[in-house]
Amino acid sequence: MKETLVYFPGCLASRKFPGFDYSTRFILQKLNIEFKMSDEFSCCPDPVWVRSLSYKEWKEKGVRNLEIAKNLGSKLVTICNGCFETLFTVKKTFFNGKSIPVEHLLYTLWKNKKEEIKNKIINPLKGKRFGIHEGCHFKRPSFLTLTEFKELKEVNVLKEMVELLGAEAVGGTESCCGLPNFITDKDLSFSLARKRIDEFKNVDGIVVICPSCFSQFENVLANDKREVPIYFYFELLAYSLGLDKENIGFEFHRIKPFSI
Amino acid sequence: MKLNPFFKEEVNRELGEHKILMCYQCGKCSSFCPLFNIEPEKFNPRRIIEMVNIGAEDVLKLDDIWRCTTCYECAENCPQKINFVELIVYLRTKATEKGYAPKLPLQELESVRKEGFSVPLSPRAKKWIETYMVEVKTRG
Numbered sequence: 001m002k003e004t005l006v007y008f009p010g011c012l013a014s015r016k017f018p019g020f021d022y023s024t025r026f027i028l029q030k031l032n033i034e035f036k037m038s039d040e041f042s043c044c045p046d047p048v049w050v051r052s053l054s055y056k057e058w059k060e061k062g063v064r065n066l067e068i069a070k071n072l073g074s075k076l077v078t079i080c081n082g083c084f085e086t087l088f089t090v091k092k093t094f095f096n097g098k099s100i101p102v103e104h105l106l107y108t109l110w111k112n113k114k115e116e117i118k119n120k121i122i123n124p125l126k127g128k129r130f131g132i133h134e135g136c137h138f139k140r141p142s143f144l145t146l147t148e149f150k151e152l153k154e155v156n157v158l159k160e161m162v163e164l165l166g167a168e169a170v171g172g173t174e175s176c177c178g179l180p181n182f183i184t185d186k187d188l189s190f191s192l193a194r195k196r197i198d199e200f201k202n203v204d205g206i207v208v209i210c211p212s213c214f215s216q217f218e219n220v221l222a223n224d225k226r227e228v229p230i231y232f233y234f235e236l237l238a239y240s241l242g243l244d245k246e247n248i249g250f251e252f253h254r255i256k257p258f259s260i
Numbered sequence: 261m262k263l264n265p266f267f268k269e270e271v272n273r274e275l276g277e278h279k280i281l282m283c284y285q286c287g288k289c290s291s292f293c294p295l296f297n298i299e300p301e302k303f304n305p306r307r308i309i310e311m312v313n314i315g316a317e318d319v320l321k322l323d324d325i326w327r328c329t330t331c332y333e334c335a336e337n338c339p340q341k342i343n344f345v346e347l348i349v350y351l352r353t354k355a356t357e358k359g360y361a362p363k364l365p366l367q368e369l370e371s372v373r374k375e376g377f378s379v380p381l382s383p384r385a386k387k388w389i390e391t392y393m394v395e396v397k398t399r400g
Contacts, residue, residue, distance in 0.1 A: 011379040018389045025393075042376035048330050049365040050372055052352035061372070140332040141343070176294050176331035183364035184326040191298050192329070247392055252385070 004073035005035040010080040011043050012211035019249010020211055023238035024079050030241045031113055036072045041065055044086040048180040062090035070100045077105040079234055081210035085137035092144050104138055106209050110157045122242040124166035131171045131200030132158045135210040162207055165240045171200055179216035193220040204258055205229035218254045229257040261316050268315040274350060282340040283309045289334035289344055303327045305334050305344050320355040326362055
């Protein structure tokens with residue numbers, strides 16, 4: 001039986017950067033992946049502030065989202081590290097692991113669709129050099145994630161997936177972008193992001209897999225009047241698979257992308 | 261600084277017996293913490309654990325506990341496997357109950373309560389979705 005994915009775009013990708021959501025749906029269709037969504041989903045909720053301010057509500061809403069997903073398909077996929085952290089942690093903590101499997105879509109595609117993507121690339125990104133930023137919660141906390149995604153211990157999935165598109169990938173830290181404390185200590189938050197961004201030298205842009213990291217890096221760069229484009233990985237993948245540039249949603253970027 | 265042994269007991273009871281007490285103050289959490297490495301006076305995980313372990317309930321009033329980004333560098337590198345993020349979440353929850361939570365994070369919680377989402381849908385995004393989200397255009 002063909003697997004049906006439950007696609008959970010999350011708040012930022014569906015309400016602030018709709019191009020992220022659009023690019024992802026394009027990718028899923030292009031790769032003939034059957035997927036379902038639900039208008040009943042709420043915020044995952046946010047693993048930093050909602051969890052910190054009202055642990056009970058964080059748990060209840062997370063459980064509710066997983067219960068909805070369970071009835072729609074066989075695996076839930078997210079395109080946000082925060083959504084992944086919440087839903088995966090809720091599943092591991094409150095369902096004794098026995099709920100619908102939860103994966104970050106980057107991992108799902110890396111695990112199952114690398115060859116197919118390679119064969120379907122129309123617009124390769126040859127000659128481009130990207131700094132890659134995985135963000136904290138793609139594989140943290142590792143005492144939870146590595147019990148299921150053992151390969152992540154050895155493999156840099158984002159690097160492989162950027163190189164799959166024909167580009168060069170440099171860096172690859174799993175370090176923090178600083179977004180969470182933007183609302184409690186902006187100076188410290190921005191200092192952290194600057195440190196991260198400055199690690200990348202001579203790049204055509206920085207590729208991220210989390211809308212929060214994207215938002216944080218863009219805000220810092222716009223604030224500092226620096227022009228380093230930030231790309232959400234699924235935008236680049238959609239472009240490589242043939243999505244027209246004008247439909248990617250680049251108009252929601254604060255730093256205009258170079259021509260790709 | 262007032263010390264309250266019941267506070268220490270309460271934290272240990274909630275997070276698992278002796279979990280936080282296993283800390284031997286080696287400071288690895290702080291040495292790996294990206295915030296400590298930028299401004300050590302603003303955020304020091306080792307010091308927060310120390311305050312809890314001596315029963316310094318005033319830790320709940322510190323701005324410091326609201327600066328943690330929950331990146332897990334501390335927990336990933338703790339030789340005693342203490343989950344500092346779990347402690348921060350607990351301290352913030354207690355501080356919120358006592359009315360010490362800062363305003364902006366509370367606004368996000370309110371938005372999730374009222375709208376179901378942490379981010380408002382901007383008119384610009386709404387228009388874009390109505391224009392483009394109908395069908396996915398392909399080339400080639």
